[in-house]
Amino acid sequence: MTRLVRALLAVLVLIASARVAHAHEVRPGFLELRETGPDTYSFLWKKPSGGEIEIYIAPIIPKECRLATSGQQQLTPGALVVRGTLRCEGGIQGKTVAIDGLESTITDVIIRVHHADGRLESHLLKPVNPSVTLGAQTTGWQRSRAYLRLGIEHILLGIDHLLFVLGLLLIVGDRWMLVKTITSFTIAHSITLAIATLGYASAPIAPLNASIALSILFLGPEIVRRWRGQTSFTIRHPWVVAFAFGLLHGFGFASGLTTMGLPQAEIPLALLLFNVGVEIGQIFFVVMIVLLERAFRTLEIRWPRLVEAMPGYAVGSLGAYWTIQRTLLMLGGLR
Amino acid sequence: MRFSVAIASRRRGLALGVLACALLPSPAEAHLVTTGLGPIYDGISHVLMSPDDLVPVLAMALLAGLNGPVAGRRTLFALTGAWLVGGMAGFLVGQTLVPSTITTASFLVIGGLTAADRRMSPTVVTALAVVVGLLHGWLNGAGIAVSQREALGLAGIVSAIFVLVAVASAFVVSLRIGWMRIAVRVVGSWVAAIGLLMLGWSLRG
Numbered sequence: 001m002t003r004l005v006r007a008l009l010a011v012l013v014l015i016a017s018a019r020v021a022h023a024h025e026v027r028p029g030f031l032e033l034r035e036t037g038p039d040t041y042s043f044l045w046k047k048p049s050g051g052e053i054e055i056y057i058a059p060i061i062p063k064e065c066r067l068a069t070s071g072q073q074q075l076t077p078g079a080l081v082v083r084g085t086l087r088c089e090g091g092i093q094g095k096t097v098a099i100d101g102l103e104s105t106i107t108d109v110i111i112r113v114h115h116a117d118g119r120l121e122s123h124l125l126k127p128v129n130p131s132v133t134l135g136a137q138t139t140g141w142q143r144s145r146a147y148l149r150l151g152i153e154h155i156l157l158g159i160d161h162l163l164f165v166l167g168l169l170l171i172v173g174d175r176w177m178l179v180k181t182i183t184s185f186t187i188a189h190s191i192t193l194a195i196a197t198l199g200y201a202s203a204p205i206a207p208l209n210a211s212i213a214l215s216i217l218f219l220g221p222e223i224v225r226r227w228r229g230q231t232s233f234t235i236r237h238p239w240v241v242a243f244a245f246g247l248l249h250g251f252g253f254a255s256g257l258t259t260m261g262l263p264q265a266e267i268p269l270a271l272l273l274f275n276v277g278v279e280i281g282q283i284f285f286v287v288m289i290v291l292l293e294r295a296f297r298t299l300e301i302r303w304p305r306l307v308e309a310m311p312g313y314a315v316g317s318l319g320a321y322w323t324i325q326r327t328l329l330m331l332g333g334l335r
Numbered sequence: 336m337r338f339s340v341a342i343a344s345r346r347r348g349l350a351l352g353v354l355a356c357a358l359l360p361s362p363a364e365a366h367l368v369t370t371g372l373g374p375i376y377d378g379i380s381h382v383l384m385s386p387d388d389l390v391p392v393l394a395m396a397l398l399a400g401l402n403g404p405v406a407g408r409r410t411l412f413a414l415t416g417a418w419l420v421g422g423m424a425g426f427l428v429g430q431t432l433v434p435s436t437i438t439t440a441s442f443l444v445i446g447g448l449t450a451a452d453r454r455m456s457p458t459v460v461t462a463l464a465v466v467v468g469l470l471h472g473w474l475n476g477a478g479i480a481v482s483q484r485e486a487l488g489l490a491g492i493v494s495a496i497f498v499l500v501a502v503a504s505a506f507v508v509s510l511r512i513g514w515m516r517i518a519v520r521v522v523g524s525w526v527a528a529i530g531l532l533m534l535g536w537s538l539r540g
Contacts, residue, residue, distance in 0.1 A: 299408045
């Protein structure tokens with residue numbers, strides 16, 4: 001009977017979280033204009049592609065400008081790339097660039113303009129603000145803020161990463177082990193985030209996403225084992241598992257930066273601030289869960305056993321759902 | 336000496352007045368903030384960035400916390416549940432039938448009761464939480480419908496309220512030092528004072 005109720009609960013959790021589980025594209029798009037001559041700019045557009053869903057965004061160039069492309073789109077791992085030459089009568093100063101379709105997504109687009117006089121202009125377009133008038137001086141602080149924001153958004157929208165962290169929180173026994181486990185996850189994903197962003201290694205998106213889902217599914221039975229008072233290697237040493245899977249998640253975080261193909265000089269700043277943003281989001285999430293757990297104890301809330309089990313079932317069910325969905329997507333892509 | 340006290344009191348009055356002006360409800364305040372991160376985060380941001388919802392929620396949590404863990408526990412579920420029900424009803428009806436001065440009343444009543452720190456039965460505190468949740472929830476739900484936003488924003492609003500009330504009321508329950516309890520009452524008196532100024536402002540037209 002209990003098994004039946006648990007099975008029903010798992011199905012309920014799955015249905016209730018179907019909306020959460022719905023895939024979103026969170027990797028940003030990238031538009032670069034580099035002044036190569038009077039009123040002439042080289043044009044580079046990178047649209048995130050090859051993820052779980054395809055988004056349809058495209059730059060709308062100013063009316064006074066003419067874009068000449070080779071007509072060919074290049075499909076690189078993770079992005080669709082368009083190159084060309086943009087000619088603007090009187091330069092690009094004061095002209096407005098917009099991103100068509102951005103308002104119906106939850107992703108951002110970074111626009112970067114390299115002026116001939118050495119000025120670097122950078123803007124972060126968001127769904128609520130999908131256009132910008134070019135020509136304003138961009139300070140280093142503004143560029144830094146954009147990367148920091150990208151990092152925070154990447155973790156807050158990356159429900160799979162947060163669910164993995166929740167799974168770890170449900171396994172760890174004491175405060176010291178919590179610190180050890182979260183630190184180990186942070187170090188691991190920072191290593192692979194750096195390796196991937198610096199271009200030393202990369203992971204194809206489809207198998208990577210399936211593996212990340214598998215890491216969440218892996219935690220489901222471990223949580224159940226812990227409830228039953230049983231033990232396992234993961235329960236005894238959650239920091240080792242956090243480190244091992246953290247390496248995978250780091251490649252996932254890196255997709256938020258590598259799609260853009262950052263200029264070499266900008267990589268250290270972008271890597272540092274994006275990672276800091278990810279950590280801010282992650283720490284906020286962990287602190288919130290710890291505070292909530294403490295608040296429930298102070299308020300003497302005694303949850304029914306089924307409700308108490310719900311976070312664990314959410315981790316296991318969604319992990320299973322994503323593993324199946326992403327594996328099918330991967331296999332579909334192989335055909 | 337008396338002169339400096341008068342100046343300080345006038346400054347405090349001015350500060351409260353400015354704060355009250357900022358908090359005066361307008362139709363736009365019922366709308367969701369647009370974060371670009373989807374309706375759930377829009378809902379969470381709405382609570383955190385709209386003083387006309389945030390202040391009564393925090394004041395309600397403080398009041399519940401002052402009345403012990405039972406009141407805190409019941410308020411947590413009553414306020415969030417009522418907010419959700421009121422929000423869904425407001426969304427379905429799609430009209431702000433509740434007068435916007437309800438915010439003023441919330442500030443006055445909850446702030447006043449927190450400042451007074453009179454021991455109340457958990458049932459009374461819970462009933463108050465239900466009323467506050469239903470009315471504010473209705474305003475939120477109707478605002479979402481009027482601005483043609485996704486109803487899922489309500490889930491974000493309710494989640495944020497759940498976390499805020501749980502953490503704030505548990506914090507007050509755990510206070511053991513006498514002066515900290517007085518500090519909570521002072522916060523309540525500020526909320527009531529803002530409500531009073533808002534009332535005066537609306538009566539003046």
